[in-house]
Structure formats: structure tokens, C-alpha cells
Amino acid sequence: MATGREIAQLCGVSVATVSRVFNQPETVNEETRERVLRVAKELGYQPNESARALSTKQSTMIGLVWDTDHRRPDWRHPYLQDLLIGLKSALSAHGYHLLMLATSGDAREIGASLADPVGYVNMTRRHHLGGLVLIDSGSDAEAFEAFAQSGVPCVAVDVAVDGPKATYVTSDNVSGALSAVRHLVSLGHSRIATITGPVGNQPSDARVSGYRKGLQEAGLPFRDEYVVSGDFYRASGNAATQRLLALDEPPTAVFAASDEMAVGALLAARAAGLRVPQDLALVGFDDIEIASVVDPALTTVAQDKPGFGVAAAKAIMAMITGGGREQPVVLPTRLVVRNSCGS
Amino acid sequence: MATGREIAQLCGVSVATVSRVFNQPETVNEETRERVLRVAKELGYQPNESARALSTKQSTMIGLVWDTDHRRPDWRHPYLQDLLIGLKSALSAHGYHLLMLATSGDAREIGASLADPVGYVNMTRRHHLGGLVLIDSGSDAEAFEAFAQSGVPCVAVDVAVDGPKATYVTSDNVSGALSAVRHLVSLGHSRIATITGPVGNQPSDARVSGYRKGLQEAGLPFRDEYVVSGDFYRASGNAATQRLLALDEPPTAVFAASDEMAVGALLAARAAGLRVPQDLALVGFDDIEIASVVDPALTTVAQDKPGFGVAAAKAIMAMITGGGREQPVVLPTRLVVRNSCGS
DNA sequence: AGGGTCTATGTAACCGCTTACGGTGGAAAC
DNA sequence: GTTTCCACCGTAAGCGGTTACATAGACCCT
Numbered sequence A, B: 001m002a003t004g005r006e007i008a009q010l011c012g013v014s015v016a017t018v019s020r021v022f023n024q025p026e027t028v029n030e031e032t033r034e035r036v037l038r039v040a041k042e043l044g045y046q047p048n049e050s051a052r053a054l055s056t057k058q059s060t061m062i063g064l065v066w067d068t069d070h071r072r073p074d075w076r077h078p079y080l081q082d083l084l085i086g087l088k089s090a091l092s093a094h095g096y097h098l099l100m101l102a103t104s105g106d107a108r109e110i111g112a113s114l115a116d117p118v119g120y121v122n123m124t125r126r127h128h129l130g131g132l133v134l135i136d137s138g139s140d141a142e143a144f145e146a147f148a149q150s151g152v153p154c155v156a157v158d159v160a161v162d163g164p165k166a167t168y169v170t171s172d173n174v175s176g177a178l179s180a181v182r183h184l185v186s187l188g189h190s191r192i193a194t195i196t197g198p199v200g201n202q203p204s205d206a207r208v209s210g211y212r213k214g215l216q217e218a219g220l221p222f223r224d225e226y227v228v229s230g231d232f233y234r235a236s237g238n239a240a241t242q243r244l245l246a247l248d249e250p251p252t253a254v255f256a257a258s259d260e261m262a263v264g265a266l267l268a269a270r271a272a273g274l275r276v277p278q279d280l281a282l283v284g285f286d287d288i289e290i291a292s293v294v295d296p297a298l299t300t301v302a303q304d305k306p307g308f309g310v311a312a313a314k315a316i317m318a319m320i321t322g323g324g325r326e327q328p329v330v331l332p333t334r335l336v337v338r339n340s341c342g343s
Numbered sequence C: 001a002g003g004g005t006c007t008a009t010g011t012a013a014c015c016g017c018t019t020a021c022g023g024t025g026g027a028a029a030c
Numbered sequence D: 001g002t003t004t005c006c007a008c009c010g011t012a013a014g015c016g017g018t019t020a021c022a023t024a025g026a027c028c029c030t
Helices: A004-011 A014-025 A030-043 A049-056 A080-092 A117-126 A142-151 A173-188 A202-217 A234-243 A259-271 A290-295 A305-322 B004-011 B017-025 B030-043 B049-056 B079-094 B115-124 B141-150 B173-185 B204-218 B234-245 B259-271 B290-293 B305-321
Strands: A060-066 A097-100 A132-135 A154-155 A166-173 A194-195 A227-229 A252-254 A282-284 A297-302 A329-331 A333-334 B062-067 B097-100 B132-135 B156-158 B167-169 B192-195 B227-229 B253-256 B281-284 B299-302 B329-330 B334-336
Touching: A004 A014, A004 A030, A014 A030, A049 B049, A060 A117, A060 A305, A080 A097, A080 A132, A080 A305, A080 B079, A097 B062, A097 B253, A117 A142, A132 A142, A132 A305, A142 A154, A142 A166, A154 A305, A166 A173, A166 A202, A166 A305, A173 A194, A173 A202, A173 A252, A173 A282, A173 A297, A173 A333, A194 A202, A194 A234, A194 A259, A202 A227, A227 A234, A227 B030, A234 A252, A234 A259, A252 A259, A259 A282, A259 A290, A305 A329, B004 B017, B004 B030, B017 B030, B062 B115, B062 B141, B062 B305, B079 B097, B079 B132, B079 B305, B132 B141, B132 B305, B141 B156, B141 B167, B156 B305, B167 B204, B167 B305, B173 B192, B173 B204, B173 B253, B173 B299, B173 B334, B192 B204, B192 B234, B192 B259, B204 B227, B227 B234, B234 B253, B234 B259, B253 B259, B259 B281, B259 B290, B305 B329
Parallel strands: A060 A097, A060 A132, A132 A154, A154 A166, A166 A329, A194 A227, A194 A252, A252 A282, A282 A297, B062 B097, B062 B132, B132 B156, B156 B167, B167 B329, B192 B227, B192 B253, B253 B281, B281 B299
Antiparallel strands: A097 B097, A297 A333, B299 B334
């Protein structure tokens, strides 16, 4: 590994000049600059990031908080990969890397899990991370508040947080839900139920507002018994649907706040001997992969999943370079009409 | 941020002693050790990883090579999340973190993509990474050879590579495929076709061997026209199935080398007016999420997906601490019987 | 000619930790 | 009573960069 010193010697300049060539090129004479660059290339010079980080107190990495040893280890994030794709590509553009922080069992006894956000914050300092991206892999959104308050720049994905250097990216959940209900209404449905996420969860609550708005718009009554809450995962959608179908006047259409729950609803409907969409119309939310492969294919409100990653990366970078808090980012949704509504 | 020096001063010892407390505790007197530890805790001391890496030339990170700006940006890894879960948890146990390397657009013009493996290798040196985990996100397995030859410790997931410090983890594909065929045979099928991955791809080739073995075992003839190759992705499974169904004597059962292709096959069968499993039995490979949600649910050969991650992490750690090359790891598979075979 | 400016570069301190080497004191060995 | 050894700890030299400050020369102006 060639070092800056070697380049300096070969070029007959000082290490300071070599450093300047890479960090403030404009301050060094064009001729020397090119000489240094040429030699650097010949030697295959790679700046030592540890040294750089040590002296600048800034690494080119941002941390990813994604807790996997969760209460329910079988839980999966519905679209982690898309998120990562977006994150990574946007971060790359700034020369930044994503560090997936270890969550436990650190040999030096310094743990890091959502139960102990301090652990992550410590890691952030140890590695001089520029900030943290928070990905919710369950319903422990509350824990994110601790991060937001810690002072390290962080942006949460699809979870509303607030703090001195914290922000979040989310979809326009209200209008997404609204478009779903409008679609259902346009197909003639008037008994439209919804399966929500955990109460208190921001995106879920917003989707409920959108749902209410849609009913209002259509002049339909809001019925408490048509709103049943789940946890975004499949089983809860199944259970919720069973409850809905047991109602005296069961709904003819269901808007689920996630595709996973919509699939659960589909299964429940099938188990109850109902045909989808003839007997029960279904709309989901997310547009994850399985939405297009279940039968009937799911009509759903698509989120810009890689867009989340891109927006998160941009927000983090803005906070790093800018300093202050960033505005939350709200991404548009798009209704994807498939077969589960019989349109 | 408290530094080692501060602790040293407060404890009336030298920084060397503080360092020893954390790195070679047995060489320091118990009393002083505890004093240092106590003060360190009070100050919330976090060792500076950059400084440590700088002086030891070893970070506690390993790199992840997962190329996303691929020729086909819409491609997704079928079970990335499970892989990451396994990787992360096993790495955590050693106090290591996973660094997702940027793939392009580095501000300093030092790119890294599979087209330029050198870029990744450079990153490895810059950050003093312990090694690289290679994840195949397409069919560019060939590119992995360059990594394997580069001398940096690396382990590939489900791609056979070889090099001075390279190894890989894979499933026992032969017996996995064998169990699939046996299952089909046991159900009375004698016209069994297979849809393979890319020819030359190691796991795919192994699955073909397992397939042949299964036919032999059952005394069934091997027919060239019953072997058609795909690329592991859905569309290719669909196309392959169309070809199979167009045969004079079409198969009554198909073993697809991936679930995605099996789903493609399912769609093709449905489009051709065939019922699954009555008219065509289907077995997949992987046991990804959609396998259980398609209708009929897919019988498939399950791979230990988080196990890949765990094994990869262990292999990397072994290479880092041990030095030499590790043996490839072969994980067992498990036949998951669902409804696509009508058993 | 002397002073002021500006550009290009060198000098050296510093970032925080690790570690080879050496020193000290007391116990054990002779 | 030396010598030897060992446990414990301090000194100081790195690791490879960054950057404040100093310096040297070129150029311009009065």
C-alpha cells in the first residue's frame, strides 16, 4: 500500500502538498498537481480512510439501524431490498458507504439494539459516522425517538420522528388511502372496511384519515365496526378479515393498510368461501412483490420504495453538510390496479 | 468524547495502561484495571475505531459486495434479507460490522462495480476491511473470480469460486434436487422435466445432476428435450414451460431450479389452461416467501437462507483469524411439501 | 527601492490508539 | 547479599493523513 509520504518523496514535494492535491486541488499548481496525480495512479495509491477519519473526525460512512433480533425473529421488512438499493445508490453518489451496525454480542461488551439505542449512538461516535438511517422492522417505532433526541443526524424511513437533527421520509399516506377508497367507490362499493396498522403508528393513522376522507367524499357513513386494527403483518390481516366477515352487515370491500395484511385478508376470504373480487374486493398498500403474484393479483397503493432510500440518503447528506434539521420528505403514491377489485 | 488520555490522567496511569486494559486485560493489575474500567464507564468512553484501525491496520468491518446497478436494474436477489439477517447476527457475535460498499460515483473518482472488481478491492484496503462477502445479484458470477484471485479474504454466497483466500457457501444442491425428483416419482410421475439456471452456473449444474440421479434411481430415461435452461428469474420459467408444454409428449411434472421460475411455470401452465397440480405438478427451489402464497402453494426445496449468511460470516472470520483458505461450506436442504404436486 | 499581495509549498503539530522496549521494585533463587 | 526473574507499568515511536502557520518568490504599485 503506497502512502502519501511515498508519493511525496517520488515527486519531490511534501506530504502536505499531496494531501492538498486530493482535498483542495485548486490551491496547488497545475503542474505539480498532475505530477502527483500521475505518480499516485502509478502506485495505485489509496488514501487510508482510517487516518483520514482520525484527523478529520468524519468518516465517509453512515450507519444503518435495522434491528433483527426482534421479539419476533421471523418478521421481515416488506421491502428492505428496494430500500437498500435506493439508499446505496444515492449514498454512492456522495462517496459514502452504508455501515450495517452490529446489534449485539460485541466482543467488547458494548451492545446495540433497539432496546438500547445508546449502543447505536456509541457506535456512531466510535466510527465517526455521519448519521444514522433508521429502518423500522417491527412496531418498535417508539424506540426511534431516542435516536432522534440523541443529537446524531438521523432519518427514519416511514416513521415520523422529531429531534434536533432528525427527520423522516414517508409516503403521502392520506392521498394514497384516498385513492384506494375512491377506486372502490367508483366500482360501486358502499360498504368499505379498512384494516389498519398499529394504532398510533403515523403512516397507519394517516391511511385511516385518507380512508375517512374517501368515505366523506362519497357521502358514505363512517362505521366504527368497519375499522379494525392489525400490525401490518399477514396474520393480523387474516384475523381482522374474519372479524369483518362475521359482522351482521359485512363489508363488500376492504382496504388494507399493507399488502401483507391484504394477502391475509385474501386467505381469510377464501377460507370463508368467498370469491375475490366478486364477493369481496380488496386493496392493499405498498405494492410489494407478492402483490402481483397472488391470485387474484392485488390492486394496491404503490409506494416509491427505492425512492425512500434515495430521499433518506439525500436528507442525511444534507444534514451532514448543511448542519440543521431537514424537512420531512413526503413521497407520492400511485394506485396500481390489478384484479382484486374486479375493475 | 472522552479519550484514552483523559482516562489515563484521571486514573493516574499512562495511556498505554488504558489501552492494555482493553486489549490485554490479563497483563494489568486487577486493581488498576478496575479503576480504569470504572472511570471509562463514568466518562462513557468509546474507543476511537479510526485510531485503532490506523494503528492496527485492521478494522472491525467486513465488506459486502452486492452490485445493484446491474444490467437489469429491476432484478432482485431472491432472499437478500434472510442472508443479511444471518450475516449480521453472526458477524455481531465477533463484534464485526458489515460495510455495504458504494458501487459508483465516488466523489474521488474511485469506482467500484462488478465491472471493475479492483474498485472493491481498493475499498477493502482503504478501510482495512477484514474481507469481502460476495452476493450474486444476477448472473455475473464470473466477475467473482477476480475477487477470489485478488488475495483479499472473501467468501461467495452460492457461487463456487476459488482463490488463495477465497471460499464459498452453497446448498447441497444435488441431494436437494434429488429429493424433489424422488417426491415427484413417488407420486407416480414418469415424465419429469426440469428448468435449469444458466448453464455453467455451479448450483444450477448441481441441481441438474441431482435431477439426473433421481431419474436414474427410478429407472426413468433422461430426455434432452425435458431439460430447458432459464436464468433463475420468473420470465425464463414461463418461457421454458411454454416450450415444454409444446412438446409432442409434454411432461406431467416440472422441477424448476428456483421458485421464481416455478412461479413462471405456474403462470404458463395456467395460461395454457392446465391445472396445477392435476395436469402439471411443480416443484421449486429456494423456498422464498412467494412460494407459500401463490395458489397452489409451491412444493419446494428449502435452502437455509439465514444459514448462508451465518456460514459466510464464520468462514470470513476464520480466514481473518486463521489466515488460510477455508473449505467450502455445504448446507443441507429440506423438501417442503405444499400443494403444487398434489401429494 | 521598499512595501504589500498573492500564490505555491513546506514545517510540524495533531488526531487517538497500539505496542516494542525499557525500567522499577519486590520476591525468589543462589 | 547479590543475582535473577517476573509482574506491572511508563516512554515514546509510530500508523497516515489534515491543516494552521510560516516562508519564499513573483508581481505590482507608489
